[in-house]
Amino acid sequence: MERLLPSDPSLIGGHRLAGRLGAGGMGVVYLARSPHGAWCALKVIRAEYADDQGFRARFRREAELASRLTSRWTVPVVAADADARSPWLATAYVPGPSLAEAVALHGPWPEAQLRGLGTVLAEALDGVHAAGLVHRDVKPANVLLAVDGPRLIDFGIARAVGATALTTDGSVVGSPGYLSPEQARGHTVGPPSDVFSLGCVLAHTVTGRPPFGTGGAAAVLYRTVHQEPDLDGVPEGLDRTVRRCLAKEPERRPSARELRDILGEFAADAWLPEGLPALVAARAARVLDLPVPEPTMVAGPAPVDPYDAQPSPTRRRLLVAGAAAGVTAAAGAGAWWQWGRNNASANTGSGRRARHVVALLGNPDRPFYTAQERGARLAVEQHNQDARRTIDLVLRTTDDRGTARGSAAAAARLADDPDVSVVIAAGTNATVLAALPPCTEARLTVLVTRADHDDLNLVNTTSALVLRSTRTVGPGAALRYLNRAVKPGRTVIVHDLATEAESRATINITSPHGKLNGETVIEEVAADQDFTGAARRIATRPRDAVVFGGVNPDRAAALARALRNAGHQGARVAGEHVLATPFLAVGEGWRIGTGYIDASADPRTKAFAAAFRTRYKRAPGPWAAEAYDAVRFAAQGLAHLDDDGRSTLRSVLLRRPWQGITRRVSFDAANQYFQANDDGGEFLYVVTGGAARFVSRSDDIPKKT
Missing domain, CATH: 1.10.510.10 (Transferase(Phosphotransferase) domain 1)
Structure with missing residues (x-):
């Protein structure tokens, strides 16, 4: 069980809250004391669902049905309110x-x-x-x-x-x-x-x-x-x-x-x-040792249910302070709040802001590092210029030498430094994977911007949060382009055994639950073969779409040439890893799904792009906006840390969805799944004139592209 947050209510439907049992995609579950004194688990539905009247009707019906359960092996529903501002349901604890x-x-x-x-x-x-x-x-x-x-x-x-x-x-x-x-x-x-x-x-x-x-x-x-x-x-x-x-x-x-x-x-x-x-x-x-929750209101009118008329967190803190000072309140209220609530921030009321070091881990000689460093620095500067801030940020750059060994050593130094509050990993799959063990052991949160290996996205075993879609979902925007704009009768997935593991991930996502509509077939090409034979077989149905499952730019270029020479006329798509000079030279017309946005071309990132140009006299490159978002995501979590410091940052970040300029991130506690491709967080490009041109976010892909 976790402590209540300052923003949590103290009373819901007559139930006094004692702590948080968990949070998920649908809402928050609290440990609460019922009006009759019994402990119960009280689930509150998130506001975005509560605004849907159809959802309220279904919630009411299903709460009524659940209350009919009589088996001794199911937990009974003891109370519910589908008409409250935020619907809630309480079951025995x-x-x-x-x-x-x-x-x-x-x-x-x-x-x-x-x-x-x-x-x-x-x-x-x-x-x-x-x-x-x-x-x-x-x-x-x-x-x-x-x-x-x-x-x-x-x-x-x-x-x-x-x-x-x-x-x-x-x-x-x-x-x-x-x-x-x-x-x-x-x-x-x-x-x-x-x-x-x-x-x-x-x-x-x-x-x-x-x-x-x-x-x-x-x-x-x-x-x-x-x-x-x-x-x-x-x-x-x-x-x-x-x-x-x-x-x-x-x-x-x-x-x-x-x-x-x-x-x-x-x-x-x-x-x-x-x-x-x-x-x-x-x-x-353990439940026997819990203090009995006391009202948080001063003596006077009867307590108001905060889910009908919720006092602000600031007012609640003032009321608690009054209770602790001896204002007419129930005895023990001050002690209860000391046990039950986090401090809003270590900075509150002190007159001094806490200082948090954000470490950017990567290699300056690697592609895209400079763009990420500049995006992160711009976020830190903008944060520190905000008069409303409660913390100050400092950006520290740390060189991982571009190798797994160098990354592990650099991460160990960061983990041992108590001043470092969070690491933003700007490196590759190999270097970021090597950085995780020392950071996880030290409970130092790692925010991953560019790397996309599935082993990074293990919420239960690492301290990493991957702020992008990984290979598990394939070239997401490119697949959506096929479904929405092309709608092919058949799609051929080219399984390149030269990079078998990466290609297999794309194959997996196209079949189980409809990531690609229509018929799909697999064309397997051995690592020591060229693509001539496969291209000729594909071209016997020239309007079929083609998905390249591999990640090697030279192999992708060979496939592009073979398809062109064989007379293939259908849509062709791949993932971001093929975007290098060999492929760009021959991949005219290919659509590419990426995890990074062109900040200068999307309306939702143009303010960032303008600030970037003002600061650095050039347009932001790939991954700049993503690094900017990583700092901002970390900052809002750091502002709500309790006295346990950086070791609790990851759990704070998982508690609520967050909207950045590139994407929305959220955590589904029931499935233990951290999702970072909400709100169009995958992007579509088209190869034209030897370069990749931004088309749209995945959610904005038009019917004709």
């Missing part, structure tokens, strides 16, 4: 660890205990389905372990069977690695989808790993749809049952009731593996 945490800390479960767990969860799902609901997010993190048995929680994306979903058909809702193939494809789902997810949970619990692997969301979704699960280590007595749950076709899976009967009885006195009873008991005891 289960003070135990999640199954995900238990497996991570204590390892896989024995077969006997797994059967008991599966029996209870199947019974819970049977009750959910009988009430006309589909959970749609069954995963280890949504199973809490109480002393008397597990509980299935979080019906935040549950939907009524046969009713309009909270999201429209065609979108993927749920957690990659645990959702069903039909869910991965964005299709309508029913109770069999929950059974598939339960099969994934059972496999993970008994083996210690997800059955469809880890990595980027797109890769996991692809494996879920097209590949068999990894069930090595599942006991022989359970293997057939788990495989039935994980059948690709929904009709081949058992029902939740049938699964409950197969798995057997639940032994309440021995359902937890060795070592876990102590963990569960310790977590349950």
Whole structure:
């Protein structure tokens, strides 16, 4: 549990808030004390959803349906208000660890205990389905372990069977690695989808790993749809049952009731593996140590629900200060706020601003470094000129020597320097990957601007946040161009084995859930082959579109020449890594998807471009605007740090979406997925006259381009 933020209310629907249990794409979950004194988990829906009256109607209906759940293994809804300014829903609080945490800390479960767990969860799902609901997010993190048995929680994306979903058909809702193939494809789902997810949970619990692997969301979704699960280590007595749950076709899976009967009885006195009873008991005891939340208002009129008329954070701080000074308030209110609230900033009221060093890690001799350094410096200068700022920034440049070894050494020095608050990694995949271990060990946040390796985007195991789309999503804007402007009947994906791993990422994203519309075929070219034969085969259907999956500019140039010579006339697209002189010389007409914007050509970045020209007497180059955004993103997080300093910056940055000039970034806590391609954060260029010319953001690609 985390402390409340200064911006959090203290009262919602008569419930006193005690802390934050988590935050996700839909809203924030608080630990709260009900008007009757019971602890509960209270989920508040974000304002962007609350403004949609259709959403309110669906929220009201589904809260009513969820309140009908009577199984002892589901967490009951105790109160809800769909008409509040920000709709909220409260459920009973289960003070135990999640199954995900238990497996991570204590390892896989024995077969006997797994059967008991599966029996209870199947019974819970049977009750959910009988009430006309589909959970749609069954995963280890949504199973809490109480002393008397597990509980299935979080019906935040549950939907009524046969009713309009909270999201429209065609979108993927749920957690990659645990959702069903039909869910991965964005299709309508029913109770069999929950059974598939339960099969994934059972496999993970008994083996210690997800059955469809880890990595980027797109890769996991692809494996879920097209590949068999990894069930090595599942006991022989359970293997057939788990495989039935994980059948690709929904009709081949058992029902939740049938699964409950197969798995057997639940032994309440021995359902937890060795070592876990102590963990569960310790977590349950924590709630007993929590102080009873007291009102934050001074004596006088009855407290006002802040979600109907919320006092400003400033006023609340004044009221708390008054309480601490002995103004007529409930006894203990000052102590409660000291425990429950962060300081808004270490600078507040001191008359002096805290100073934070932003380190730019890269090599001045590498392409694009100078543009990033200038963009970052401009952001620091503009920040320090703002009279409203609460902190000061200092930019420090650190040379990584352009090598993995040099990057690791430089990162270690930064990690050991207590003055450094955040690192902006301006280097390549090789250098940035090498910088992560020392920074992660020191809990020093790393903001990645240009590098795009999927191993960087592991939210749970590194201290990095990748402020761009990675290869997992392929050349996003180029694929959208094909879908929106070209609409080919067939697309050929050229799989270049010279850079097989990178090319494979593009192949993966085109198939599982509709990143490319229409028919797709793969043309594989060996590393020691040229593209003449492949181009001739492609040109037999000259209007087919072509996607180059590789990243090598020389290989891309060879393909471009071969297609031209063979008479191919269709659209041709690739990713940003091909943009070098060999390819630009022969790639006329190719559309390229990139992670960087031309700041001089887009209306939303023209103010930045003008300031850049004034400061440096030239137009901003690639990645300048992205580095500018990285500093600004860091600054708004640094302004809200508590006394724990830089070690908490990453969690502060993950708490709320942020809009920059290049893109919007956000964190989905339920799926543990940090997304940095919102709001058109992928960009389309066209090769013309030996250069790449900016066309548009991905969201703005016109029907005819």
